[in-house]
Amino acid sequence: MAARRRKNMVRGFKPEATRKNEDFARIIRMKLVEHEISRDKIMKATGIGSTTLSHRFYAQKASPAPDLMTVKELRVYCKVLKLSDEDILNFIKG
Numbered sequence: 001m002a003a004r005r006r007k008n009m010v011r012g013f014k015p016e017a018t019r020k021n022e023d024f025a026r027i028i029r030m031k032l033v034e035h036e037i038s039r040d041k042i043m044k045a046t047g048i049g050s051t052t053l054s055h056r057f058y059a060q061k062a063s064p065a066p067d068l069m070t071v072k073e074l075r076v077y078c079k080v081l082k083l084s085d086e087d088i089l090n091f092i093k094g
Contacts, residue, residue: 018063024091025057025064031081045080046073066091 032042043053056066069077077083 020091021064021066024066027087028057028077035081046076
């Protein structure tokens with residue numbers, strides 16, 4: 001099945017969902033810096049570990065995967081990082 005998906009993708013272009021995930025991950029990283037919130041603080045607030053946080057927002061080899069987060073985590077990010085309604089809706093709408 002994965003081979004079939006790859007076959008249907010045009011080389012060099014990313015699916016829309018991948019771009020949305022990357023955009024949201026970039027926004028989260030920017031907001032962490034903007035509000036001077038450490039990774040340790042956000043991990044404690046969300047209850048996730050460093051590996052999970054890295055997979056969600058800092059993935060290097062694969063695309064970041066923020067779409068796997070829980071609603072509770074999303075609420076924490078919205079509150080702590082003061083995400084705009086536009087950022088949230090763009091991510092959720094995918």
